[in-house]
Amino acid sequence: MTTDPAPDVPTLQALLRRDGYAFLGGDAMRRLLEDGGALDDWPAFAASWDDLAPDAYLxxxxxxxxxxxxxxxxxxxxxxxxxxxxxxYQSLDYNPLQGGIERxxxxxxxxxxxxxxLRRILAFGRDFFGALAPATRRWRVEVHQFRIEARAGAAGEPTPEGVHRDGVDYVLVLLVDRANIERGTTTIHRPDGGLLGSFTLARPLDAALVDDARVCHGVTPVVPHDPQRPAHRDVLVVTYRAEATAGEPPAGQGSTA
Structure with a gap:
């Protein structure tokens, strides 16, 4: 579901309750984030993707x-x-390609x-998803910086495991940069595989908010626009999983695998 240019938080939360996902353009996402504090270090934050390490598991x-x-x-x-x-760690139920091992x-x-x-993004996600799961008192938050590279004859695969769930409660995906890249369309699916919607994260801070317990997601391979030049897609993925406090069961909405 594509939102209007400047939805408020309650509108986005209503979309997530109804559809299981929402797309938000970068300008609107920036405004929502900056309501809680300026993104003063954004240039350095984005530049840090130049210092990521290879994913040895692939x-x-x-x-x-x-x-x-x-x-x-x-x-x-x-x-x-x-x-x-x-x-x-992900179980094989959620990641048949690399599940069942500690990475x-x-x-x-x-x-x-x-x-x-990053601190503003983490707090925004906690507050946004927390309103959808008000009984949750504690969240495990995992943060992933990803760079997918593509070159002539070798497409980059943002989701090598295919259409999947992450095995958490909620997922926030933010585009940081696209350089010389084509394709990379995000697709949202019902658990039975039926397509619910699609969109492309194309501008910095374009965002996808996903109820991981209800829908699956994937991203199509990316290819270079100019095969003679470097090409990459940089994203930040933040997952939120409800954790039980002592003596009580998990309070979140999704799987705790």
Whole structure:
């Protein structure tokens, strides 16, 4: 579902409740983020994608993906706290390509993790999704910086596992940069595979907000516009999973696999 140019937060939340996903253009997303604080370090934040490490877990398949990863903990309110370095894990139910193993990625750099832009994004997501799951008192938040590279004769695959769910409650995807790239269309599907909608993240801060318990998502391969020049697609993916506090079951809306 494509929103109007400047929807407010309640409108977006209503779309997510109705459809399981929403697309938001970059200008509108920036306004929503800046309602809670300026993105003072955006240039440095975006430039940090030039320092991502290769995804060694895809090396054998020749796929050009670079990434960094970090885990945060968030209460229903208050500061978002970075957790010690830990692996990213998905079960085979959600990731048949790379599930069932602990994947250790290079950590997000401290300057990025503590910077105004990322902190504002994390808090926005916590508050936005928290209103949809008001019983949730604690969130596990995983942050992924991705760069997908493409070259002549070798398309880049933003979702090598295909159309999938992440096994969390909610997902926020933000475009950071596209350079010399064509395609890269995000598709949203029902669990039975039926197509619900599609859109392309094309401008900085174009955003997809996804209820991961209700819908699946994927991204079509990207190819270079000019095969003689470097080409990449940079995105930030932030996942939110409700965690139980001592003595109570999870309060979120989706899977905790």
């Amino acid at each position: 090396a054998a398949r020749g796929r050009q993906r670079r990434r960094r990863h970090a885990v945060f903990a968030a209460g229903a309110a208050g500061p978002v706290r970075r957790e010690p370095r830990q692996p990213h 250790w990625f290079e950590p997000i750099l401290p300057a990025v993790a503590e910077g105004a832009t």
